[in-house]
Structures are given as structure tokens and as C-alpha cells.
Amino acid sequence: xxxxxxxxxxxxxxxxxxxxxxxxxxxxxxxxxxxxxxxxxxxxxxxxxxxxxxxxxxxxxxxxxxxxxxxxxxxxxxxxxxxxxxxxxxxxxxxxxxxxxxxxxxxxxxxxxxxxxxxxxxxxxxxxxxxxxxxxxxxxxxxxxxxxxxxxxxxxxxxxxxxxxxxxxxxxxxxxxxxxxxxxxxxxxxxxxxxxxxxxxxxxxxxxxxxxxxxxxxxxxxxxxxxxxxxxxxxxxxxxxxxxxxxxxxxxxxxxxxxxxxxxxxxxxxxxxxxxxxxxxxxxxxxxxxxxxxxxxxxxxxxxxxxxxxxxxxxxxxxxxxxxxxxxxxxxxxxxxxxxxxxxxxxxxxxxxxxxxxxxxxxxxxxxxxxxxxxxxxxxxxxxxxxxxxxxxxxxxxxxxxxxxxxxxxxxxxxxxxxxxxxxxxxxxxxxxxxxxxxxxxxxxxxxxxxxxxxxxxxxxxxxxxxxxxxxxxxxxxxxxxxxxxxxxxxxxxxxxxxxxxxxxxxxxxxxxxxxxxxxxxxxxxxxxxxxxxxxxxxxxxxxxxxxxxxxxxxxxxxxxxxxxxxxxxxxxxxxxxxxxxxxxxxxxxxxxxxxxxxxxxxxxxxxxxxxxxxxxxxxxxxxxxxxxxxxxxxxxxxxxxxxxxxxxxxxxxxxxxxxxxxxxxxxxxxxxxxxxxxxxxxxxxxxxxxxxxxxxxxxxxxxxxxxxxxxxxxxxxxxxxxxxxxxxxxxxxxxxxxxxxxxxxxxxxxxxxxxxxxxxxxxxxxxxxxxxxxxxxxxxxxxxxxxxxxxxxxxxxxxxx
Numbered sequence: 061x062x063x064x065x066x067x068x069x070x071x072x073x074x075x076x077x078x079x080x081x082x083x084x085x086x087x088x089x090x091x092x093x094x095x096x097x098x099x100x101x102x103x104x105x106x107x108x109x110x111x112x113x114x115x116x117x118x119x120x121x122x123x124x125x126x127x128x129x130x131x132x133x134x135x136x137x138x139x140x141x142x143x144x145x146x147x148x149x150x151x152x153x154x155x156x157x158x159x160x161x162x163x164x165x166x167x168x169x170x171x172x173x174x175x176x177x178x179x180x181x182x183x184x185x186x187x188x189x190x191x192x193x194x195x196x197x198x199x200x201x202x203x204x205x206x207x208x209x210x211x212x213x214x215x216x217x218x219x220x221x222x223x224x225x226x227x228x229x230x231x232x233x234x235x236x237x238x239x240x241x242x243x244x245x246x247x248x249x250x251x252x253x254x255x256x257x258x259x260x261x262x263x264x265x266x267x268x269x270x271x272x273x274x275x276x277x278x279x280x281x282x283x284x285x286x287x288x289x290x291x292x293x294x295x296x297x298x299x300x301x302x303x304x305x306x307x308x309x310x311x312x313x314x315x316x317x318x319x320x321x322x323x324x325x326x327x328x329x330x331x332x333x334x335x336x337x338x339x340x341x342x343x344x345x346x347x348x349x350x351x352x353x354x355x356x357x358x359x360x361x362x363x364x365x366x367x368x369x370x371x372x373x374x375x376x377x378x379x380x381x382x383x384x385x386x387x388x389x390x391x392x393x394x395x396x397x398x399x400x401x402x403x404x405x406x407x408x409x410x411x412x413x414x415x416x417x418x419x420x421x422x423x424x425x426x427x428x429x430x431x432x433x434x435x436x437x438x439x440x441x442x443x444x445x446x447x448x449x450x451x452x453x454x455x456x457x458x459x460x461x462x463x464x465x466x467x468x469x470x471x472x473x474x475x476x477x478x479x480x481x482x483x484x485x486x487x488x489x490x491x492x493x494x495x496x497x498x499x500x501x502x503x504x505x506x507x508x509x510x511x512x513x514x515x516x517x518x519x520x521x522x523x524x525x526x527x528x529x530x531x532x533x534x535x536x537x538x539x540x541x542x543x544x545x546x547x548x549x550x551x552x553x554x555x556x557x558x559x560x561x562x563x564x565x566x567x568x569x570x571x572x573x574x575x576x577x578x579x580x581x582x583x584x585x586x587x588x589x590x591x592x593x594x595x596x597x598x599x600x601x602x603x604x605x606x607x608x609x610x611x612x613x614x615x616x617x618x619x620x621x622x623x624x625x626x627x628x629x630x631x632x633x634x635x636x637x638x639x640x641x642x643x644x645x646x647x648x649x650x651x652x653x654x655x656x657x658x659x660x661x662x663x664x665x666x667x668x669x670x671x672x673x674x675x676x677x678x679x680x681x682x683x684x685x686x687x688x689x690x691x692x693x694x695x696x697x698x699x700x701x702x703x704x705x706x707x708x709x710x711x712x713x714x715x716x717x718x719x720x721x722x723x724x725x726x727x728x729x730x731x732x733x734x735x736x737x738x739x740x741x742x743x744x745x746x747x748x749x750x751x752x753x754x755x756x757x758x759x760x761x762x763x764x765x766x767x768x769x770x771x772x773x774x775x776x777x778x779x780x781x782x783x784x785x786x787x788x789x790x791x792x793x794x795x796x797x798x799x800x801x802x803x804x805x806x807x808x809x810x811x812x813x814x815x816x817x818x819x820x821x822x823x824x825x826x827x828x829x830x831x832x833x834x835x836x837x838x839x840x841x842x843x844x845x846x847x848x849x850x851x852x853x854x855x856x857x858x859x860x861x862x
Contacts, residue, residue: 070167365651390518458508495557541721653713670742707802775843
């Protein structure tokens with residue numbers, strides 16, 4: 061404000077009300093979150109679910125009410141499990157909302173009033189103090205040692221000094237020193253500012269609007285499962301049409317043909333797969349929650365597991381988010397810190413952590429306290445008698461104390477005499493080249509007004525240090541074949557120094573492709589799109605509104621729970637409760653484990669379905685009666701297949717999962733080797749079951765033959781579930797007791813199957829015959845053949861590889 065001018069009086073209450081009516085409330089457009097109906101409807105988007113619903117309709121059409129109810133129940137249970145998990149995540153997200161200031165101080169009619177931030181209008185005069193969250197974009201008319209933390213908007217980790225001196229209107233936000241922005245926090249000083257934009261018209265609102273331009277496509281798992289579901293749908297329709305056509309050509313009754321078609325449809329569809337996938341993801345969600353990752357979208361669990369690139373913010377994610385003294389230069393380090401602490405206005409918090417005031421001063425006080433130098437002791441033993449506050453033009457401050465000395469701290473240019481401080485200037489240049497913010501510390505005599513007569517005693521190098529665990533996590537990500545890309549609003553030298561300290565840049569790599577400094581929101585969005593265009597699976601982390609568009613665009617958006625803004629959390633698929641990059645790598649491990657568990661379950665289920673189809677098709681081709689009735693097939697798919705598959709998805713992640721490269725984005729869920737294994741095991745199992753059926757049909761009649769075939773199929777499947785726990789490791793090296801849940805499920809399912817043949821009502825419902833003790837052992841012995849073949853094939857593959 062020009063010298064001699066009076067402070068503006070601000071708007072009157074009447075003018076404020078009129079402008080509020082004209083421009084609307086000072087609120088960001090926000091997504092209300094997905095409604096309950098949208099979350100529930102999303103559970104029915106899979107082709108596998110459509111296939112199940114089609115089978116239920118056909119079963120109902122032929123009057124098979126039991127099958128219709130059973131299939132319908134599976135679809136509903138699957139939808140409810142997925143709905144419960146995703147709704148819980150949405151509820152937790154809404155509880156995290158706390159971004160903009162709910163109240164603001166404004167000058168209204170010459171007096172200071174406290175109003176709802178939503179009622180601030182253009183033309184209002186904001187009264188600003190350190191600690192305030194700025195309610196709207198405003199142009200400064202007064203500024204006294206004012207500095208703002210603009211990391212949520214620009215990504216700049218250091219407070220930005222503010223001034224009422226005009227800046228070019230077309231300068232980027234990071235250089236608009238004459239403006240304060242909505243959603244930023246004032247670190248130091250006081251001031252007044254005239255509101256120039258509110259709500260969606262603010263810089264914060266403009267960046268939030270970019271979120272709407274970002275596109276979030278299906279995750280790799282969703283694409284893979286959609287392909288599997290579509291393939292099964294086509295296969296099912298073709299088989300049903302072929303068998304129905306052959307039956308009609310042979311002159312069979314249409315009702316019998318329809319019954320055979322329904323049996324084949326039930327046999328072709330792995331009814332439990334949608335529920336298995338949902339539960340596998342839900343298990344992953346729970347494991348991730350224990351590792352500080354809140355999952356909003358179930359499919360994002362596996363998507364994180366196949367990430368090939370992690371684009372991450374720096375401040376607070378890779379670094380601690382708190383300034384710290386990293387280096388001290390001078391003859392007496394303790395004296396340098398003592399002098400710097402004597403020239404501070406900030407207050408250190410309890411246990412010498414955190415505090416109130418300028419983050420740089422808090423860092424100085426923390427470093428001094430670590431050497432036994434505490435500001436309360438300094439103020440008690442050597443009270444201040446005069447202060448020269450920090451000024452943005454002189455770039456130094458000073459405090460005179462009772463001992464007759466004045467203690468200075470400020471920029472190197474302001475406090476170091478070029479004629480006699482060559483060593484200090486060289487040290488400062490070297491420290492700055494490594495990304496440190498350098499402060500000079502000097503001590504003089506008398507009033508705090510003559511820094512040139514003060515004696516330089518040392519330099520302090522400050523920076524936001526990298527998290528110790530982040531260094532290990534970046535290395536783990538590299539071993540796992542994942543590139544970590546750092547995107548920050550910081551100065552390039554600072555960003556490069558931190559990047560090298562974290563190990564982001566390996567020998568021979570171009571740092572400009574890995575470290576992006578001074579990145580604005582639009583640029584962050586471009587970087588994510590560029591990596592996606594290369595075919596990468598991109599995970600993006602961030603905490604500010606400036607990160608939100610990129611979070612939405614990435615395959616997996618990961619927001620910060622502690623420091624993250626509301627807009628960032630709403631744009632994300634996951635939220636880190638501890639804001640730690642290491643938690644992301646832990647999430648990758650869990651995500652890869654989830655994929656492996658889903659794939660092994662799919663291998664197991666489809667091998668079983670191939671066996672069932674083989675039995676039914678071969679019997680139809682050679683003119684035998686149906687070996688299995690639809691209800692019996694449904695029992696196999698839902699109970700003796702589905703329950704063991706549940707045990708498989710609860711397998712712990714393989715210890716070597718992070719030592720393997722990520723899956724290619726175009727890699728199918730099941731490749732040629734997996735399909736060969738499915739067909740080989742399935743056909744062997746089917747042939748064995750058909751052989752038992754044909755033998756028993758001649759020896760004991762149709763009911764007993766169906767009972768033996770039914771039990772042979774069940775026990776073969778149960779034993780196979782243990783063999784499918786790992787595609788390479790044989791059972792005795794993997795350890796039978798490392799998945800006790802699966803063993804318990806196999807035992808329980810076996811007892812249930814025995815119960816069906818013993819309990820008369822169950823036997824009648826499933827059209828089974830009572831078996832003599834000797835014949836009851838046949839399914840148990842025959843069931844061991846497929847799993848023996850599976851284990852021998854693993855040994856053969858290992859021998860072939862040498």
C-alpha cells in the first residue's frame with residue numbers, strides 16, 4: 061500500500077450480499093461421490109455376471125427352480141460383497157474432507173468481521189495472519205513479512221514470500237508474489253488482500269476443472285476378465301447350439317435336448333468366478349489397509365500390482381514434508397546454530413517436533429535443540445531488546461539481545477562480503493548446487509541495522525530430507541521393474557539433488573525423463589498421458605489440487621490421506637493413510653499377489669469346467685445318458701470348486717513377487733502355457749470321470765453310475781486345488797501347511813460330499829444312490845490321479861529347464 065494511504069474499508073454488508081447473489085457461493089465444484097445405486101450397478105458390469113444371469117433365465121424357463129435360485133443367489137452375494145467394500149471406502153473418503161477454511165476474516169464497512177468462507181465475494185478485503193488458510197484468490201494491498209505455503213497448488217515445498225508490489229498479470233501462479241491463492245496456508249506475517257476471484261474462478265477451481273478432462277479407462281484386470289468372460293460366453297453359446305442341433309437331428313425330445321443344453325451351459329460357466337475375483341480383491345483391500353493403503357475401487361488393487369511406472373510427487377511423499385537443517389558450515393557448528401536460534405521468532409512444538417511459525421525457523425530451532433540449545437532458555441538468559449523483521453527486499457532479519465550483540469540470518473548475498481568471504485561464497489554455491497537452501501548467519505555489535513559490519517560465523521544448508529524408507533522403497537521398485545518418475549513444483553537443482561539421493565537416477569539414465577521440476581498441473585497431466593501412450597501402466601501419487609487431473613488420468617490414482625486435499629482424494633482410487641511412498645511399494649506387492657491368486661483360481665476353476673464339459677460332451681457324442689444333472693454340476697461349481705478357490709485367493713503373496721518384472725499391459729490373464737495346462741488336466745479329469753461312469757453304468761445302473769461319476773469329479777477337483785497353489789513349485793517344496801484355510805476347506809468340502817451320499821434327504825434332492833463301502837473308495841482313489849499328473853508335469857518342466 062502506498063505510504064500515507066489509508067487502509068481500505070472493504071465492502072458493506074449490503075454490497076457483499078448483492079455480490080453473493082450475483083456470483084454465487086465461494087465453493088469449489090465438488091463430486092458428491094458415487095451414489096449407492098451407482099456403486100451397486102457397477103457390480104453387474106462383467107460379461108461373466110451376464111452369462112450367469114442368462115443361465116439362471118434358461119434354468120427358470122425349463123422349470124429348474126433350484127438352479128435358478130442357486131445361480132441368482134451367487135450373483136446377488138457377489139454384488140453385495142463388492143458393494144459393501146466400495147461403499148465403505150466412499151464413506152471413509154467423505155470423512156477425510158477438510159480442505160478449505162470454513163471461516164475467514166474480512167473488513168466489512170470499516171470493521172473486521174468473521175464470516176463463512178463460502179460467503180466471501182469479489183471485492184472483499186481479507187485480513188490475513190500467519191496460520192490462516194486463504195479463503196479466495198486475492199491481490200495484496202498490505203504485506204508484512206508475509207509468506208505462503210503454496211504446495212497444494214504449485215508443488216513448491218518452500219514458503220513463497222509475498223509482497224504488495226505488482227507483478228505482471230500474465231506471470232504463472234508460482235511467480236505471482238502479489239497474490240494469495242485459495243486453499244494455500246500463510247506461514248508467516250500479516251497482510252490485507254482484495255478478493256479478485258472466488259469458487260470455480262480461482263486458480264484452485266481452474267485446476268480442479270482439469271479433473272473433468274482426465275479420462276479413467278478400465279484397469280488391466282477389468283480388460284483381462286472382460287476378454288475371459290467374452291470368450292467363455294462365445295464358447296458356451298457355440299457348444300449349446302452344437303449339442304442341441306445334434307440332439308434334434310437324432311430325433312430326441314425337445315425337452316431332453318433343452319435339459320442337456322442347460323447342463324452344458326452350467327458346466328461351461330465357472331459360476332463362482334465373479335465372487336472369487338471380488339473376494340480376492342477384498343482380501344487384498346484388507347491387507348493393503350493393514351499397510352496404510354485405503355482402496356476406493358476394488359479393481360485398482362490388481363492394477364497397482366501391474367504398474368510399470370509410478371509418477372510421484374516429491375514433497376511429503378518421497379520426502380518428510382518438513383524442512384530440516386541438513387548441513388552446517390563454519391568453524392564452530394554449535395555457535396552457528398546458537399546464533400541462528402537467537403534470531404528466530406518461531407516456537408518449537410512439544411518433544412522438539414513441529415511448532416508454529418516459519419518452517420525454516422522451526423527447522424533451525426529443531427537442529428539447535430538437538431545440541432541442547434533451546435529458544436526458551438535463550439529468551440530467559442539473554443532477552444531480546446530490539447528486532448529488525450525480515451524484509452523481502454533486504455532479505456535478512458536481526459534480533460538484538462541484552463548481551464549487546466545483534467544476531468543476523470538471511471541470504472548469502474545480503475550477509476556475506478564478497479571481498480572477504482570467498483570461502484563462504486564457494487561453500488554456499490556448492491551447497492546450493494546440491495539443492496540446499498542456504499542461509500548465512502552473522503553476529504554484530506549494537507543495533508540490528510548494519511549487517512555489513514556483522515561478522516559471518518557460518519552457513520546453514522536446509523532442505524526437505526528424503527524419507528529413509530522411501531530410499532529403500534525406490535530401490536525395491538527398481539528391482540521389481542518399476543520406474544519411479546518424480547514430478548514436483550520445486551526448483552530443478554533441488555529436485556535433481558533429492559532425486560539422486562533417493563536413487564531415482566541410475567548410471568547412464570537421462571535425469572530429464574525421470575525428474576520433472578517446476579511442473580504445473582497441465583504438465584503433470586501431459587506426463588501421465590505420455591507414459592500411457594507408450595503402453596505403460598501408470599500409477600500417480602499426489603496430495604495437492606494441482607495433482608488431481610493427473611490422479612484421475614492415471615490407471616491408479618493414489619492420494620495422500622494426511623496432507624492430501626479433498627479434490628485430490630476425490631480424484632483417486634487409493635488413499636495413503638501415512639503419506640509414505642514405501643506404502644505404495646507394499647501395495648504393489650499385495651496387488652501382484654492378488655493377480656497371482658486370481659490367476660491360480662481361474663486355472664483351477666477352468667480346469668474343472670473343462671473336465672465337466674469333456675464328460676458331458678463325450679457322453680452325448682457316444683450316446684450315453686447324462687453323467688451329471690444340472691444341480692450336480694452346480695454343486696461342483698459352487699461348493700467343491702468355489703470353496704477351494706476361496707482358499708486359493710487367500711494364499712500369501714509369493715516371497716519372490718517383487719523380484720520379477722511387472723506383467724506386460726497386453727499380457728492375457730491366461731496365455732498359451734496356461735491353456736495347455738487347463739486342457740490337459742481337465743481332459744484327463746474328464747476322461748477318468750467318464751470311465752468310472754461307463755464302468756458303473758454296466759455294473760450297477762444309472763443312479764449309482766451318476767453317484768460315482770459325481771463323487772469322482774468332486775474329489776479330483778478338491779485334490780487339484782492343493783496342486784494349483786503354485787504353477788512351478790511342487791507340493792512338498794511349497795509346504796502343505798502354509799495355507800491352513802485351504803486344507804480346512806478341502807476337508808470340509810469332502811465331508812459335505814460324503815454327506816450327500818449318506819443323508820437320505822440330500823441323496824434324494826441330488827438324485828444319488830447309496831454306495832457300498834468298497835465302491836465308496838473308488839472316487840477317492842481315482843481323484844488322486846489328476847493331481848499326481850499335475851505335480852509330475854511340474855517336475856518335468858523343471859527338468860527340461862535344467
